Amino acid sequence: MILTVTLNAALDLTYRVPRLLPQTEHRVTQALERPGGKGLNVARVLAALGHETVVTGFAGGPTGETLRRLLADAPGPLTDALLPVTGTTRRTVAVTDAATGTTTQLNETGPDITPGEWAAFTDRYVQLLRDAQAVALCGSLPPGVPVGAYAHLVRQARARHVPVLLDTSGEPLRRGIAARPDLVKPNAAELAALTGSTEPLRAAMDARRRGAHAVAASLGPDGMLAVTSDGTWRATTPRPLQGNPTGAGDSAVAGLLLARDLPWPERLTQAVALAAATVRSPTAGDFDAAAYEDLLPQVRVTAM
Amino acid sequence: MILTVTLNAALDLTYRVPRLLPQTEHRVTQALERPGGKGLNVARVLAALGHETVVTGFAGGPTGETLRRLLADAPGPLTDALLPVTGTTRRTVAVTDAATGTTTQLNETGPDITPGEWAAFTDRYVQLLRDAQAVALCGSLPPGVPVGAYAHLVRQARARHVPVLLDTSGEPLRRGIAARPDLVKPNAAELAALTGSTEPLRAAMDARRRGAHAVAASLGPDGMLAVTSDGTWRATTPRPLQGNPTGAGDSAVAGLLLARDLPWPERLTQAVALAAATVRSPTAGDFDAAAYEDLLPQVRVTAM
Numbered sequence: 001m002i003l004t005v006t007l008n009a010a011l012d013l014t015y016r017v018p019r020l021l022p023q024t025e026h027r028v029t030q031a032l033e034r035p036g037g038k039g040l041n042v043a044r045v046l047a048a049l050g051h052e053t054v055v056t057g058f059a060g061g062p063t064g065e066t067l068r069r070l071l072a073d074a075p076g077p078l079t080d081a082l083l084p085v086t087g088t089t090r091r092t093v094a095v096t097d098a099a100t101g102t103t104t105q106l107n108e109t110g111p112d113i114t115p116g117e118w119a120a121f122t123d124r125y126v127q128l129l130r131d132a133q134a135v136a137l138c139g140s141l142p143p144g145v146p147v148g149a150y151a152h153l154v155r156q157a158r159a160r161h162v163p164v165l166l167d168t169s170g171e172p173l174r175r176g177i178a179a180r181p182d183l184v185k186p187n188a189a190e191l192a193a194l195t196g197s198t199e200p201l202r203a204a205m206d207a208r209r210r211g212a213h214a215v216a217a218s219l220g221p222d223g224m225l226a227v228t229s230d231g232t233w234r235a236t237t238p239r240p241l242q243g244n245p246t247g248a249g250d251s252a253v254a255g256l257l258l259a260r261d262l263p264w265p266e267r268l269t270q271a272v273a274l275a276a277a278t279v280r281s282p283t284a285g286d287f288d289a290a291a292y293e294d295l296l297p298q299v300r301v302t303a304m
Numbered sequence: 305m306i307l308t309v310t311l312n313a314a315l316d317l318t319y320r321v322p323r324l325l326p327q328t329e330h331r332v333t334q335a336l337e338r339p340g341g342k343g344l345n346v347a348r349v350l351a352a353l354g355h356e357t358v359v360t361g362f363a364g365g366p367t368g369e370t371l372r373r374l375l376a377d378a379p380g381p382l383t384d385a386l387l388p389v390t391g392t393t394r395r396t397v398a399v400t401d402a403a404t405g406t407t408t409q410l411n412e413t414g415p416d417i418t419p420g421e422w423a424a425f426t427d428r429y430v431q432l433l434r435d436a437q438a439v440a441l442c443g444s445l446p447p448g449v450p451v452g453a454y455a456h457l458v459r460q461a462r463a464r465h466v467p468v469l470l471d472t473s474g475e476p477l478r479r480g481i482a483a484r485p486d487l488v489k490p491n492a493a494e495l496a497a498l499t500g501s502t503e504p505l506r507a508a509m510d511a512r513r514r515g516a517h518a519v520a521a522s523l524g525p526d527g528m529l530a531v532t533s534d535g536t537w538r539a540t541t542p543r544p545l546q547g548n549p550t551g552a553g554d555s556a557v558a559g560l561l562l563a564r565d566l567p568w569p570e571r572l573t574q575a576v577a578l579a580a581a582t583v584r585s586p587t588a589g590d591f592d593a594a595a596y597e598d599l600l601p602q603v604r605v606t607a608m
């Protein structure tokens with residue numbers, strides 16, 4: 001199975017409003033609720049494609065209960081191994097403006113995790129690694145979790161020879177990358193914040209020097225750039241896609257995981273096709289299965 | 305006891321952000337959760353001032369459970385007589401911009417109430433009226449509740465000689481007022497929408513002609529205007545108040561209810577002082593008890 005870790009899971013709300021105007025009152029014309037946090041998004045894509053997937057991390061309070069109930073309804077072989085905590089799972093609110101098609105995001109911070117809960121989680125994580133063919137560590141850290149959390153989890157996975165992918169930002173990424181994960185998947189902004197360089201190739205090479213065995217950077221409409229020990233590649237769709245990019249990065253992570261035993265050009269093809277099929281989907285964060293099949297033969301991979 | 309009806313109760317979230325910028329991502333620096341909906345706000349003020357208060361209306365789903373748990377913690381003699389429903393209690397999100405002190409409001413629509421649930425509610429309402437010294441009907445209607453709901457509830461109260469105050473807007477106000485409530489408390493915008501007149505005195509007189517025995521209009525920093533069979537008065541604080549007006553109208557309703565047996569000038573004084581003490585409170589929707597005592601002798605009432 002593939003294990004995904006979401007330390008700061010969220011109940012994601014999407015509010016559609018006719019037009020978002022600050023300092024006014026809005027009637028929400030459509031409200032959607034779904035399990036969120038990068039690792040849960042990755043897991044839902046993997047499970048929907050039939051891959052045995054286990055999610056772990058924390059869930060607590062009424063929002064945590066709602067999240068777990070929604071997760072139980074997700075299609076495919078997805079197992080919930082979230083650890084109950086006394087704090088309350090955060091909400092995120094994505095306000096979509098129907099007039100402009102743009103999104104404004106509001107993210108709660110997350111629950112205070114106690115030292116005992118963090119210790120219980122690391123025990124659970126080590127147990128789950130036994131059956132894991134790969135593990136993805138995804139997203140932000142809730143208050144109370146040590147800033148070096150991902151570095152610790154990367155080392156635990158590597159000690160057990162489980163390939164580990166890290167997808168986070170800021171200081172947790174900086175520290176996590178130093179523990180030598182097999183792969184990091186930053187976006188352009190995260191890569192620039194890490195390295196100080198806004199030139200993706202230069203920044204990805206710098207990220208490798210910081211400890212990542214490989215770097216697969218998601219560059220939005222410009223596809224993905226991979227810098228690895230086997231070579232450097234750029235993968236793109238034939239033309240820029242129209243749609244909602246929410247969740248495209250998480251789908252790219254799912255693609256990198258499910259094609260983990262394939263050569264890099266094919267791995268990138270899967271990742272870019274899944275990301276593009278997510279942009280194409282009418283529902284934010286879901287991927288369009290037919291578009292995914294259509295797009296697979298269209299992705300161009302260029303060695304650099 | 306005083307009965308307040310909140311057909312579209314809400315779990316009110318207040319999100320503080322450093323600055324609200326559409327089309328960007330925000331970290332919520334403070335997230336507060338409280339029971340909401342006008343009738344619940346009115347009830348919390350009454351109970352905090354020691355008045356026996358019963359709340360009814362609908363609550364359902366995980367948000368409904370959270371709302372009821374929070375309500376149980378409210379100070380004072382407040383009894384929860386909300387009716388459980390299969391739908392889910394709505395959320396509202398007030399996004400406060402710390403840089404400008406302004407608020408942007410996002411309101412979910414509310415649960416679909418079935419005809420059976422509405423019938424069960426009207427039975428419950430009639431039972432509760434037996435012990436009620438006054439009843440307030442407050443706020444918007446959730447989907448499924450007939451648009452003439454307030455007209456029906458006004459008639460039931462009047463048939464049992466329970467004084468009834470109506471605080472709503474739009475079509476439910478238009479229909480409710482025709483059933484001859486003892487008092488309506490529109491704000492300036494609601495009054496203008498009802499009557500087509502933006503001149504408050506003219507509009508309030510028109511509202512009386514439409515069926516309300518008395519009209520007490522809340523005019524924000526301009527205080528209140530009452531048009532009654534005993535006379536017409538204007539009540540104001542000595543100077544405009546700085547602060548957050550959220551909930552001030554609901555506190556005014558609480559003041560009108562608790563002083564229901566006093567002459568109109570004293571009744572307006574209570575309403576304006578409570579509203580002003582709510583504007584003064586650092587927490588949106590709460591009133592500052594010390595400010596309330598301070599403000600009571602300062603309110604000026606002028607016969608017109």
